[in-house]
Amino acid sequence: MAKIKKITITVEKTDTGFSGFSEEYPIFTTGQSIPELINNAYEATEFYFEEEKIKIQPNDIKFEIDFKQFFKFYKVINAKFLAEKIGMNPTLLSQYVQGHKKPSAKQTEKILNGIHQIGQELSEINLLQTA
Incomplete structure (x- = not known):
């Protein structure tokens, strides 16, 4: 085969x-x-x-999936919050998201790692039910 x-x-x-x-x-x-x-x-x-x-x-x-498409679909991820979380200038990330600039491979990896970290954190959360 x-x-x-x-x-x-x-x-x-x-x-x-x-x-x-x-x-x-x-x-x-x-x-x-x-x-x-x-x-x-x-x-x-x-x-x-x-x-x-x-x-x-x-x-x-x-x-x-490109940045613009990703953030268009996953609107729950706030680009400003993500930028602050990964130590990136929010305006720069916004330019990537809007397609005005293309991130380098290093910047793409930094952004993707931040997204994965947020996903990991969310997957470990249990919500308490209140009466």
């Missing part, structure tokens, strides 16, 4: 949900939510490589 390189699926917000496409292969899909898009992308990728008898594993596919 043959093995392929990593496939990158670019995710974009649409009026009806989300779309995903690969620039390396003719793989396109949509979904009303991110989880649905991810499932559909796995199915579309498996279907595309079916004749070549290539088995696709979840770690063979990488999903990418």
Whole structure:
């Protein structure tokens, strides 16, 4: 069974949900939510490589979304709060989010680490129910 390189699926917000496409292969899909898009992308990728008898594993596919799309969908993440949390100038992060500037690889990693840290913190919280 043959093995392929990593496939990158670019995710974009649409009026009806989300779309995903690969620039390396003719793989396109949509979904009303991110989880649905991810499932559909796995199915579309498996279907595309079916004749070549290539088995696709979840770690063979990488999903990418640009800053503007990310913050448009995840409105719950406040860019100013994130900038303060990671020690970045809020105006600079705002320029990345609006697409006016493109962050370097180092800045992208810093932002992504901050987002992951917030996600980790949120996943560890339990809410108390009051009577």
